[in-house]
Amino acid sequence: AIDGERLWQTLMDLAVIGATPKGGCNRQALTDLDREGRELLIRWCKAEGLAVRFDAIGNVFARRNGSNAAADPIVIGSHIDTQPTGGKYDGCFGVLAALEVIRTLNANGIETERPIELVSWTNEEGCRFAPCMMGSGVFSGQLTLEDALSRTDVNGVTAGAALEAIGYVGDDADRPGRFAAYLEAHIEQGPILEDTGDTIGVVTGALGLKWFDVTVTGMAAHSGSTPMHLRQDALLGATRVVEAVNRIALAHQPDGRGTVGAFQLLPNSRNVIPGQVMLSVDFRHSQAEVLDTIVAEFRQTLDAIARETGLSIEIATTADYPPQHFDADCIAAVRQGARANGYAHRDIVSGAGHDAVFIGDIAPTAMIFIPCEKGISHNESEYATPEDVTAGANVLLHATLSLAGV
Amino acid sequence: AIDGERLWQTLMDLAVIGATPKGGCNRQALTDLDREGRELLIRWCKAEGLAVRFDAIGNVFARRNGSNAAADPIVIGSHIDTQPTGGKYDGCFGVLAALEVIRTLNANGIETERPIELVSWTNEEGCRFAPCMMGSGVFSGQLTLEDALSRTDVNGVTAGAALEAIGYVGDDADRPGRFAAYLEAHIEQGPILEDTGDTIGVVTGALGLKWFDVTVTGMAAHSGSTPMHLRQDALLGATRVVEAVNRIALAHQPDGRGTVGAFQLLPNSRNVIPGQVMLSVDFRHSQAEVLDTIVAEFRQTLDAIARETGLSIEIATTADYPPQHFDADCIAAVRQGARANGYAHRDIVSGAGHDAVFIGDIAPTAMIFIPCEKGISHNESEYATPEDVTAGANVLLHATLSLAGV
Ligand SMILES: NC(=O)NCCC(=O)O
Ligand SMILES: NC(=O)NCCC(=O)O
Numbered sequence: 001a002i003d004g005e006r007l008w009q010t011l012m013d014l015a016v017i018g019a020t021p022k023g024g025c026n027r028q029a030l031t032d033l034d035r036e037g038r039e040l041l042i043r044w045c046k047a048e049g050l051a052v053r054f055d056a057i058g059n060v061f062a063r064r065n066g067s068n069a070a071a072d073p074i075v076i077g078s079h080i081d082t083q084p085t086g087g088k089y090d091g092c093f094g095v096l097a098a099l100e101v102i103r104t105l106n107a108n109g110i111e112t113e114r115p116i117e118l119v120s121w122t123n124e125e126g127c128r129f130a131p132c133m134m135g136s137g138v139f140s141g142q143l144t145l146e147d148a149l150s151r152t153d154v155n156g157v158t159a160g161a162a163l164e165a166i167g168y169v170g171d172d173a174d175r176p177g178r179f180a181a182y183l184e185a186h187i188e189q190g191p192i193l194e195d196t197g198d199t200i201g202v203v204t205g206a207l208g209l210k211w212f213d214v215t216v217t218g219m220a221a222h223s224g225s226t227p228m229h230l231r232q233d234a235l236l237g238a239t240r241v242v243e244a245v246n247r248i249a250l251a252h253q254p255d256g257r258g259t260v261g262a263f264q265l266l267p268n269s270r271n272v273i274p275g276q277v278m279l280s281v282d283f284r285h286s287q288a289e290v291l292d293t294i295v296a297e298f299r300q301t302l303d304a305i306a307r308e309t310g311l312s313i314e315i316a317t318t319a320d321y322p323p324q325h326f327d328a329d330c331i332a333a334v335r336q337g338a339r340a341n342g343y344a345h346r347d348i349v350s351g352a353g354h355d356a357v358f359i360g361d362i363a364p365t366a367m368i369f370i371p372c373e374k375g376i377s378h379n380e381s382e383y384a385t386p387e388d389v390t391a392g393a394n395v396l397l398h399a400t401l402s403l404a405g406v
Numbered sequence: 407a408i409d410g411e412r413l414w415q416t417l418m419d420l421a422v423i424g425a426t427p428k429g430g431c432n433r434q435a436l437t438d439l440d441r442e443g444r445e446l447l448i449r450w451c452k453a454e455g456l457a458v459r460f461d462a463i464g465n466v467f468a469r470r471n472g473s474n475a476a477a478d479p480i481v482i483g484s485h486i487d488t489q490p491t492g493g494k495y496d497g498c499f500g501v502l503a504a505l506e507v508i509r510t511l512n513a514n515g516i517e518t519e520r521p522i523e524l525v526s527w528t529n530e531e532g533c534r535f536a537p538c539m540m541g542s543g544v545f546s547g548q549l550t551l552e553d554a555l556s557r558t559d560v561n562g563v564t565a566g567a568a569l570e571a572i573g574y575v576g577d578d579a580d581r582p583g584r585f586a587a588y589l590e591a592h593i594e595q596g597p598i599l600e601d602t603g604d605t606i607g608v609v610t611g612a613l614g615l616k617w618f619d620v621t622v623t624g625m626a627a628h629s630g631s632t633p634m635h636l637r638q639d640a641l642l643g644a645t646r647v648v649e650a651v652n653r654i655a656l657a658h659q660p661d662g663r664g665t666v667g668a669f670q671l672l673p674n675s676r677n678v679i680p681g682q683v684m685l686s687v688d689f690r691h692s693q694a695e696v697l698d699t700i701v702a703e704f705r706q707t708l709d710a711i712a713r714e715t716g717l718s719i720e721i722a723t724t725a726d727y728p729p730q731h732f733d734a735d736c737i738a739a740v741r742q743g744a745r746a747n748g749y750a751h752r753d754i755v756s757g758a759g760h761d762a763v764f765i766g767d768i769a770p771t772a773m774i775f776i777p778c779e780k781g782i783s784h785n786e787s788e789y790a791t792p793e794d795v796t797a798g799a800n801v802l803l804h805a806t807l808s809l810a811g812v
Contacts, residue, residue: 083677084673084675085626125675126677132677189628189630190631190632191633220784221781222596222757223665223667223690224663224688224756224758225757226781227757228656230597230781235648235666236649239645246634254633259639259676261677261678261679262676263641263671265668265669268669268670269490269784270617271489271667271688271758272489273667274666274667282677350631351628351631353677376627377627377631378628378673378675379625379678
């Protein structure tokens with residue numbers, strides 16, 4: 001069994017880097033704080049004797065050798081970047097549970113047959129640079145390295161420049177080749193496990209996702225001297241886009257999700273009619289065909305809004321992946337890990353995207369969820385109990401050992 | 407008659423400071439560029455032998471003596487701060503037309519009976535620091551100096567700190583006392599004069615204005631894992647506020663105006679349901695009672711939105727002034743100036759707020775409007791023709807002389 005107190009302490013130690021006033025974390029991808037977080041993680045890995053490398057998109061790998069040097073590794077981990085007002089657990093739990101598994105094996109002198117690779121993927125959150133799961137996306141070939149490095153944040157800084165600035169441009173020759181399996185532990189980020197009273201979610205797959213950037217263009221003009229009937233108010237168009245996203249998602253329940261999370265006005269001045277609004281759209285669904293229907297309805301509605309208002313509306317796709325179904329053997333290993341530890345558990349589909357979604361395309365993959373308080377995530381008040389954190393890491397240990405062989 | 411070419415050249419010279427890519431100007435109040443603009447203006451004033459002072463809120467006064475040293479001055483001017491994507495004419499035209507009047511008097515060796523004071527008011531636009539017309543508001547007692555200096559921009563910088571940083575904290579002992587009259591030339595910023603083919607608008611008054619900051623608070627949560635029915639999406643509430651502002655203004659035509667110009671989401675991340683939205687609301691009307699009705703409807707509607715959505719909605723007033731009716735004698739002097747020059751003219755009510763609106767409470771006041779292309783203002787493409795700029799300054803010269811006495 002893993003050492004729950006030690007794991008909790010590493011979680012708290014990492015959370016100091018980028019700590020926010022309300023008890024959360026702001027350690028966005030490829031910032032100086034991300035660099036500090038990476039350095040602390042690497043120090044911990046080296047203390048366990050692991051061989052640390054990073055690849056061209058900055059994914060960090062830390063290897064514990066197995067008895068069979070030729071065998072493909074079991075890879076375990078997640079990410080340590082956070083949202084602007086994120087929590088302490090999203091991502092970090094998976095990486096530090098992986099570290100705790102390795103610490104436990106070391107402390108007990110256990111040699112596995114297969115090597116074990118801890119991984120910390122670059123820019124999972126996708127908030128500073130879209131798309132999300134950028135590091136695993138490049139690794140799995142969903143996204144080219146060039147495309148990823150060319151993405152810009154709101155200040156026009158490219159991901160490539162930011163990665164270079166923090167000193168994490170590695171070499172793809174150093175990254176592991178084929179994975180025997182990939183396992184990722186994570187907080188659920190939703191309300192289901194808390195509701196059913198289960199300690200472990202055996203994750204069987206994830207919702208598909210489509211992200212868009214929408215630009216609504218009207219005409220900036222004076223708010224006092226421009227009569228109502230002569231306006232081309234981009235915000236009134238954007239408002240209808242927000243409503244459409246909500247309405248379309250509601251029409252595809254229970255699995256449909258539609259969210260406008262980011263919104264930028266130009267010139268954003270209280271006495272100027274907005275000339276332009278840029279907004280982000282996030283749609284998700286468990287079935288690829290329904291997700292396509294959602295997007296078709298969305299495009300039709302935006303065409304209609306543009307026609308009716310005379311505003312121009314442009315749509316660009318920023319992220320796009322289909323629903324994922326994980327590997328039956330990996331799922332079984334997770335389920336068996338929960339059972340062996342006597343934890344109440346249930347199958348669950350992830351509403352959030354995870355690096356496992358992309359890695360699932362190139363390797364046998366599964367995930368382990370633990371509950372988080374009230375299902376709240378991407379929020380400074382995100383919380384998981386020490387008991388559940390311990391349970392999730394124990395399941396990861398059990399599943400890893402069963403797949404790696406002792 | 408004034409020198410139209412010289413006036414045009416000063417307009418273009420000032421517009422270099424803060425020039426934007428699309429031919430406009432970004433010289434927001436109390437920035438370094440505002441300081442540069444002030445320095446250029448003061449250099450020009452000193453070259454004309456004017457005595458330059460500034461008061462505690464940074465309003466700049468430049469005095470040309472009259473033959474009667476004890477007489478109250480005729481004050482002429484406007485402002486030189488701009489919107490983030492503003493034009494070259496809004497405000498600057500009034501200040502530089504005043505400078506041109508003085509240059510013309512100097513060039514022709516004309517002595518007036520009353521002194522003439524050129525004024526350039528601090529922070530008329532109100533975009534970086536609300537409220538608008540801050541300098542004339544403090545001067546006229548609409549706003550206390552302490553209140554004004556304590557207002558903050560989006561970065562939390564106070565107006566007081568910004569004023570000190572640019573070195574324009576002056577002394578109220580240096581400001582002129584009673585005004586014999588105040589005249590302000592300005593572009594119309596609306597479409598009426600262009601539509602009627604008039605060169606000069608004889609401004610008889612201005613719409614009243616009420617500004618609010620509205621904060622809608624819900625709960626930030628993950629956009630993928632939070633089912634639609636468990637959300638408290640602050641943006642969906644804010645969207646209803648935007649619609650309400652538009653609907654209420656439309657219900658009070660032709661004079662009602664309602665605008666949401668600024669909008670800020672927290673955390674503003676594409677995969678987070680917005681936890682909070684802050685937005686600005688700008689209502690205007692020509693009649694005080696109707697403006698009150700508008701605000702009452704607005705508050706009722708926001709109460710209903712809060713009740714129906716379960717979101718919390720807070721409202722703070724950031725600016726508030728009633729409709730203004732200018733002084734009959736000053737209006738007559740403007741009308742007579744247009745007539746004497748043979749310019750087509752008509753009476754007009756200003757939709758925009760102006761420093762003249764506040765000064766009208768403490769001194770006889772009127773304004774001179776000239777057309778601007780397509781009525782577009784608060785936009786980089788704002789434009790007025792050299793002919794109209796010349797005409798406006800000629801009317802200002804004529805009205806100033808008739809009020810100052812020769
Ligand atoms: N797990 C997580 O928060 N991933 C970020 C990508 C997403 O929005 O689902
Ligand atoms: N003239 C002008 O643009 N004033 C700014 C205040 C307002 O919004 O009316």
